[in-house]
Amino acid sequence: MKADCRLYLVTPPALEPAAFAVQLAAALDAGDVACVQLRLKDVDDDTVRRAIDVLRPVVQSREVAFILNDHPRLAKETGCDGVHVGQSDTPYREARKIVGAEAIVGVTCHDSRHLAMEAGEDGADYVAFGAFFPTGTKQVEHHATPDVLTWWQEMMEIPCVAIGGITPDNCGDLVRAGADFLAVVSSVWQHPDGPAAAVKAFTKAIAEA
Numbered sequence: 140m141k142a143d144c145r146l147y148l149v150t151p152p153a154l155e156p157a158a159f160a161v162q163l164a165a166a167l168d169a170g171d172v173a174c175v176q177l178r179l180k181d182v183d184d185d186t187v188r189r190a191i192d193v194l195r196p197v198v199q200s201r202e203v204a205f206i207l208n209d210h211p212r213l214a215k216e217t218g219c220d221g222v223h224v225g226q227s228d229t230p231y232r233e234a235r236k237i238v239g240a241e242a243i244v245g246v247t248c249h250d251s252r253h254l255a256m257e258a259g260e261d262g263a264d265y266v267a268f269g270a271f272f273p274t275g276t277k278q279v280e281h282h283a284t285p286d287v288l289t290w291w292q293e294m295m296e297i298p299c300v301a302i303g304g305i306t307p308d309n310c311g312d313l314v315r316a317g318a319d320f321l322a323v324v325s326s327v328w329q330h331p332d333g334p335a336a337a338v339k340a341f342t343k344a345i346a347e348a
């Protein structure tokens with residue numbers, strides 16, 4: 140068992156904030172969740188702000204970190220705990236300057252050891268590897284394998300996140316390989332028995348890995 144692997148929830152691609160807040164609260168109350176990333180693509184800043192206004196208190200009131208995807212300025216302006224940036228987004232160093240030293244900054248590193256080393260040396264709070272499994276949430280060009288997680292764990296103290304098609308049934312190899320966090324979208328929000336059941340299933344799968 141690797142008890143220190145935790146869940147990292149990423150919001151569904153489209154959501155109505157008030158209705159989603161109910162689902163989110165149920166998911167957070169069902170088990171151990173380390174952080175929630177608000178990931179809304181192709182919407183204007185005011186739409187993101189409205190979602191943050193509704194969802195941030197739900198998350199932060201439970202002592203869970205609230206991370207915004209892609210938008211360091213909005214993250215800073217709205218009191219998010221941090222930001223996640225990819226390789227085509229605001230570069231890490233610029234994002235760090237915007238959000239400040241205390242905020243969390245995570246960086247997508249695909250399957251690249253070089254990108255991960257670079258992000259780690261620059262000061263990223265976590266590096267994210269993926270996609271580990273086929274995903275319908277996003278078109279991905281890079282595919283990672285569990286050995287990158289093991290390599291990272293042996294080299295670095297900075298936490299690593301695994302993402303892409305992760306489910307309670309397939310997460311065991313990633314947990315055993317050394318993932319500090321499992322970042323998940325569809326297997327939680329589209330779980331047939333609801334997000335709370337999904338979080339419980341992940342909690343059990345992580346504990347048994």
Ligand SMILES: Cc1ncc(COP(=O)(O)OP(=O)(O)O)c(N)n1
Pocket residue numbers: 149176178180208209223224225226227228245247267268269277300302322
């Ligand atoms: C935890 C985590 N890992 C990876 C990503 C992907 O980021 P990015 O490559 O910038 O792609 P988009 O999510 O912005 O489409 C992520 N968001 N979160």
Ligand SMILES: Cc1nc(C(=O)O)sc1CCOP(=O)(O)O
Pocket residue numbers: 247249268269270271273274275276277279281302303304305322323324325326
């Ligand atoms: C947002 C994202 N980034 C990825 C990457 O590989 O960097 S895969 C992905 C989608 C994750 O959604 P699901 O859990 O539904 O597969």
Ligand SMILES: [Mg+2]
Pocket residue numbers: 208209223224225228
């Ligand atoms: Mg991005």
